[in-house]
Amino acid sequence: MQKTEPRSVSLESGDVPAARRLRKRTDEIVDAIKRTIMDHGLEPGDRLPQEKDLIEQYSASKGTIREALKSLEVQGLVRLRTGPGGGAFVVHMSEGRAMSLLGNYLFSKKMTIADIYELRKALEPLVAASAMDNIDEAGFARLEATIEIYDHQARDAEERWAQRMAELDFHAVVAEYSDNALLAFQCRFCQRLLKELAVCRDIYVQPQPVMRQRGIEYQRALIEAMRAGDRDKVQQIMREHMAHAEEQMLALEAEMEQRFIE
Amino acid sequence: MQKTEPRSVSLESGDVPAARRLRKRTDEIVDAIKRTIMDHGLEPGDRLPQEKDLIEQYSASKGTIREALKSLEVQGLVRLRTGPGGGAFVVHMSEGRAMSLLGNYLFSKKMTIADIYELRKALEPLVAASAMDNIDEAGFARLEATIEIYDHQARDAEERWAQRMAELDFHAVVAEYSDNALLAFQCRFCQRLLKELAVCRDIYVQPQPVMRQRGIEYQRALIEAMRAGDRDKVQQIMREHMAHAEEQMLALEAEMEQRFIE
DNA sequence: CCCAATTTGTTCGTATGTATC
DNA sequence: AGATACATACGAACAAATTGG
Numbered sequence: 001m002q003k004t005e006p007r008s009v010s011l012e013s014g015d016v017p018a019a020r021r022l023r024k025r026t027d028e029i030v031d032a033i034k035r036t037i038m039d040h041g042l043e044p045g046d047r048l049p050q051e052k053d054l055i056e057q058y059s060a061s062k063g064t065i066r067e068a069l070k071s072l073e074v075q076g077l078v079r080l081r082t083g084p085g086g087g088a089f090v091v092h093m094s095e096g097r098a099m100s101l102l103g104n105y106l107f108s109k110k111m112t113i114a115d116i117y118e119l120r121k122a123l124e125p126l127v128a129a130s131a132m133d134n135i136d137e138a139g140f141a142r143l144e145a146t147i148e149i150y151d152h153q154a155r156d157a158e159e160r161w162a163q164r165m166a167e168l169d170f171h172a173v174v175a176e177y178s179d180n181a182l183l184a185f186q187c188r189f190c191q192r193l194l195k196e197l198a199v200c201r202d203i204y205v206q207p208q209p210v211m212r213q214r215g216i217e218y219q220r221a222l223i224e225a226m227r228a229g230d231r232d233k234v235q236q237i238m239r240e241h242m243a244h245a246e247e248q249m250l251a252l253e254a255e256m257e258q259r260f261i262e
Numbered sequence: 263m264q265k266t267e268p269r270s271v272s273l274e275s276g277d278v279p280a281a282r283r284l285r286k287r288t289d290e291i292v293d294a295i296k297r298t299i300m301d302h303g304l305e306p307g308d309r310l311p312q313e314k315d316l317i318e319q320y321s322a323s324k325g326t327i328r329e330a331l332k333s334l335e336v337q338g339l340v341r342l343r344t345g346p347g348g349g350a351f352v353v354h355m356s357e358g359r360a361m362s363l364l365g366n367y368l369f370s371k372k373m374t375i376a377d378i379y380e381l382r383k384a385l386e387p388l389v390a391a392s393a394m395d396n397i398d399e400a401g402f403a404r405l406e407a408t409i410e411i412y413d414h415q416a417r418d419a420e421e422r423w424a425q426r427m428a429e430l431d432f433h434a435v436v437a438e439y440s441d442n443a444l445l446a447f448q449c450r451f452c453q454r455l456l457k458e459l460a461v462c463r464d465i466y467v468q469p470q471p472v473m474r475q476r477g478i479e480y481q482r483a484l485i486e487a488m489r490a491g492d493r494d495k496v497q498q499i500m501r502e503h504m505a506h507a508e509e510q511m512l513a514l515e516a517e518m519e520q521r522f523i524e
Numbered sequence: 525c526c527c528a529a530t531t532t533g534t535t536c537g538t539a540t541g542t543a544t545c
Numbered sequence: 546a547g548a549t550a551c552a553t554a555c556g557a558a559c560a561a562a563t564t565g566g
Binding site for chain 4: 286287288322323324325326329343344345346347348
């Protein structure tokens with residue numbers, strides 16, 4: 001049985017299948033370097049040949065090689081360092097970069113609060129259940145420390161904002177303990193959207209006494225259920241927590257619009 | 263005296279750090295152009311100033327400007343065209359590019375079939391229900407045409423492969439009719455992972471008579487439920503469909519490993 | 525169909541900044 | 546502190562692609 005196929009995965013197929021148009025030199029080199037990374041199984045920390053050698057290897061000029069390396073850097077595949085022993089080093093894309101890039105894609109689509117919570121209602125219970133299997137006392141401590149941030153009335157708008165962010169961070173911490181990288185990423189991306197969406201930012205600056213208290217109750221109950229290892233209960237609590245959070249967000253959004261009309 | 267801090271380590275925030283330390287000229291220009299696009303509300307089709315003008319505007323060299331534009335191109339924000347009237351045109355990132363970039367992030371994580379299906383079991387029922395509200399007769403026709411592709415015994419390995427791809431395309435078509443862009447994207451990304459993961463590719467080349475027939479039954483029932491507008495039934499069928507598909511995939515994976523050991 | 529204008533794409537030479545020893 | 550190795554940036558020239566006459 002063939003185990004490792006030479007035509008492995010994720011090769012930037014994207015749009016044009018190469019047979020059509022003459023591809024630009026830069027893009028050819030980008031793909032060539034990508035293949036080199038894949039085929040040689042290069043790990044983070046490994047260094048690519050330096051510019052000088054790449055120039056020779058691909059018979060291209062400095063500028064072209066630089067553009068290719070820049071492309072790889074933007075894609076989060078390499079990091080460029082100056083100085084002796086410097087060069088292009090293979091890295092794993094950071095979650096932040098992945099989210100930025102995906103954010104560019106969704107920028108054109110108009111996301112609503114309901115859209116995001118439709119996802120969260122489905123995913124957060126799953127990550128919570130998944131995280132339950134891996135979380136330890138240190139993890140619980142982190143969760144409780146996060147709750148502390150918003151377990152009191154905010155003094156000013158700035159602290160109120162910090163509390164809203166921390167409320168989302170609670171779920172980010174939970175997701176950290178899931179071993180399903182894709183699930184965790186998608187969950188955390190939803191959280192990031194909630195942090196960045198303009199409509200949400202407008203909502204967060206308003207006072208909202210009810211939401212905070214109820215949210216904490218859900219989260220405390222969640223921690224307890226996780227400690228008890230009660231998978232069904234964990235999911236049930238998170239479902240209710242999300243449904244309640246969505247309700248609050250939508251109500252606040254409607255209230256804001258109402259105020260705007262007056 | 264200003265001194266460069268040595269601990270400029272890999273926090274790699276990915277997004278706009280405030281005017282902090284010495285950033286590279288290229289990245290400054292990238293952000294400046296990004297802001298220009300945002301602030302002016304530039305839409306796809308709108309043209310940025312040409313290289314010549316950008317060189318003047320930012321007092322940078324041609325190479326630097328080109329690197330900045332290349333960065334924006336890789337991020338899927340602009341498209342570069344040569345010739346008279348050419349230049350950098352604002353575009354919306356294609357779904358394919360977004361998936362490629364996200365694929366680079368997940369490349370380092372080791373995804374399992376179970377991980378992906380954990381997502382699919384949660385998301386596919388939601389997209390199906392969401393799509394139900396928008397799909398029309400043309401959409402149903404597309405779904406039925408897709409089923410035709412694998413509604414018979416494959417003659418050879420190549421057709422078998424095409425059938426596996428079409429089975430996934432069925433769900434891609436469903437997702438097209440959802441108006442929740444994020445939900446649809448995440449669903450289709452799962453489908454893409456199933457198309458590309460090496461372990462899945464190995465599975466698809468094997469004959470698997472049972473899965474095909476049962477899958478079609480689910481999908482035909484799904485179409486019927488969608489036509490009837492029965493939201494709960496749509497979700498229920500899709501849940502079962504996904505659970506069954508996962509079961510089959512895991513069984514085939516186990517069988518393959520068994521064969522591999524022998 | 526070719527020609528010419530326009531604009532990006534690529535090359536070379538050189539200089540500067542930066543990190544390591 | 547100085548030498549070295551490397552990326553980063555500049556500028557001028559040339560090549561290729563696209564559009565319109």
